[in-house]
Amino acid sequence: MSEQQGITFFEAMGGEEGIRRIVEAFYPKVQAHPLLGPLFPEDITPVMEKQRQFLTQFFGGPPLYSNQYGHPMMRARHLPFEITPARAAAWLGCMEKALEETGMAKELRQAVLQRLEGPAYHFVNS
Structure with a gap:
């Protein structure tokens, strides 16, 4: 899946509705x-909204995150949290299950x- 095939990841993932379902x-x-779980607040709603905005932008949709918060600077934004290789792998594992649950094709x-693996491990700081 690539923009060379005439479609962005964002579009292939179902656009805004697809990203919302994933989140x-x-x-x-x-x-x-x-x-x-311990890294996140009890009220996860604001985190989910930021993630929706970021993933929309990251996968080729409108720059929702940057329009509201400026440059993503995701590594810097994650520095206050202890991100270990095990946590990065766990995050990717949760995402894999979510993608499967939404019915996304295996390919x-x-x-x-x-595409998410690089950033996930780039955030490792412990």
Whole structure:
């Protein structure tokens, strides 16, 4: 899946509705995960909204995150949290389950996870 085929990841993922479904499937898994849950506030709604905006932008949709918060600077924004390799892997595992749960085709799931793997491990700071 690529823009060379005439379609962005964002479009292939179902656009705004697809990203919303992914985020809604993802965060219950994150909250329930023993390594990840403690990093997040009890009211996860604002986190979900930021993630929706970021993923929309990251995958080729409108720059919702930057329009509201400026440059993403995601590594800097994650520095206050202890991000270990195990937590990065857990995050990707939760995302993989969410993508599967939303019915995303295997080939697209793999491409999306591959695209997220670099940033997930780039945030490791412990």
